Amino acid sequence: MYDVMYIPFFNMFQMVMLGVRNAALPVARINVPKQNLRSSLIYNGVQVRCKGYAPINLGVMFVPEQEAWIVERFGKFHRILQPGLNFLIPVVDRIKYVQSLKEIAIDIPSQSAITSDNVTLSLDGVLFLRILDAFKASYGVEDPEFSITQLAQTTMRSELGKLSLDKIFHERESLNVSIVESINKAALSWGITCLRYEIRDIILPARVKEAMQMQVEAERRKRATILESEGVRTADINVAEGKRQSRILASEADKQEQINRAAGEATAIMAVAEAKAKGIKLVAESLKSQVSGLTAVSFKCVV
Numbered sequence: 001m002y003d004v005m006y007i008p009f010f011n012m013f014q015m016v017m018l019g020v021r022n023a024a025l026p027v028a029r030i031n032v033p034k035q036n037l038r039s040s041l042i043y044n045g046v047q048v049r050c051k052g053y054a055p056i057n058l059g060v061m062f063v064p065e066q067e068a069w070i071v072e073r074f075g076k077f078h079r080i081l082q083p084g085l086n087f088l089i090p091v092v093d094r095i096k097y098v099q100s101l102k103e104i105a106i107d108i109p110s111q112s113a114i115t116s117d118n119v120t121l122s123l124d125g126v127l128f129l130r131i132l133d134a135f136k137a138s139y140g141v142e143d144p145e146f147s148i149t150q151l152a153q154t155t156m157r158s159e160l161g162k163l164s165l166d167k168i169f170h171e172r173e174s175l176n177v178s179i180v181e182s183i184n185k186a187a188l189s190w191g192i193t194c195l196r197y198e199i200r201d202i203i204l205p206a207r208v209k210e211a212m213q214m215q216v217e218a219e220r221r222k223r224a225t226i227l228e229s230e231g232v233r234t235a236d237i238n239v240a241e242g243k244r245q246s247r248i249l250a251s252e253a254d255k256q257e258q259i260n261r262a263a264g265e266a267t268a269i270m271a272v273a274e275a276k277a278k279g280i281k282l283v284a285e286s287l288k289s290q291v292s293g294l295t296a297v298s299f300k301c302v303v
Contacts, residue, residue, distance in 0.1 A: 055095045061086045068134035070097035080134055097138040103130050103195060106145060108152050110203070113160040115168065122203040123160075127152050127183075128195045136191025144192055148183070152197065155182045165208075172199060 055061065055069065062085060063069050069081035072094050081088075081095075088095075110124040129148060131137045141147045159178050160168065168175065176197050183194040204212070 055098065057088050057090050057093055057095060059088055059090050061088055061095075066101045068099045068101060068131075069095050070099065070134060070138045072096045077135070077139065097134070099131050099134040099137055101131055101134070103128055104145075106149055106152075108149060108156070108197075110201070111153050111157065113157045115160055115163060115165050117164045119165045119208055120205060121160075121165070121168075121208075123156070123199055124201055125152070125156065125197055125199045127197050129192055130195060131191060132193050133191025136189065141190045144190055147190065148187055148192055148194070151183055151186055152179070152194075155179050155186070156199075158182070168202070175199065 061069070061081060063081045063083045065083045067083065069086075071078045071081055071088065073089075073092055075094075077096075078093060106127045106129065108125045108127055110122050112120055112122050114120050127148065131144070137144045156179055159175060159182065163171065163175065176199060179197045180194050183197070187194065
């Protein structure tokens with residue numbers, strides 16, 4: 001009977017000592033893919049993201065703001081520790097994941113893509129995301145950042161294949177929005193939301209650059225020719241308009257001169273006519289006075 005009771009007690013003592021020994025192990029750093037800007041640490045099987053240390057279960061835990069600690073009990077998910085004071089059972093409870101709820105920027109490495117007009121180009125970008133559900137981010141995907149990076153690369157290639165090279169440069173903002181919407185649809189089950197995506201650099205092949213440079217130069221020459229012809233046309237129009245205005249002004253001057261001449265002649269004729277009329281009137285009055293005098297003389301002689 002004592003042997004039966006002793007064996008479970010001894011096994012439990014071994015488990016406690018093993019947990020204490022493991023709690024004293026140093027933190028081991030592992031290699032992280034280059035596109036992942038955040039460091040990952042493994043401590044006693046505990047994966048810690050965005051932290052330089054692995055939390056040890058001391059019974060009384062203080063969780064920082066904007067962090068979520070995933071606790072497992074006997075290897076099964078138990079609960080999520082919220083910021084502030086939390087109590088755990090040593091050895092029994094284990095902190096499995098530490099998720100940061102802050103906005104994170106991930107560098108998307110350069111990759112090649114083919115546009116709808118069969119132009120191969122290389123481009124990279126920056127992805128801004130945030131963890132909304134710490135449980136899904138911990139158990140829904142093995143490595144959330146690596147998965148979201150791969151998803152961003154494939155989505156970017158897919159969206160670029162729908163546009164031509166000219167539209168990529170002109171509709172860059174709408175392209176970023178389309179990539180964000182596609183990523184959010186796929187990453188919904190991971191508890192991650194993509195806030196925004198920014199295309200950083202677009203690298204074109206040398207031949208495409210030369211062709212675009214030639215096109216730009218041809219467009220500039222075309223604009224210069226158009227501007228020159230517009231200048232000549234405007235100059236000709238201005239000259240013709242000047243001649244027209246000059247002729248109009250000359251004809252107006254001739255017309256006014258003729259009017260003035262006619263008015264002068266009419267005035268002269270009127271003056272002559274008035275002078276003649278006055279002369280005739282004076283002659284008539286003189287004759288009338290003479291006739292009246294002769295009549296009076298004749299009347300006196302008769303008397």
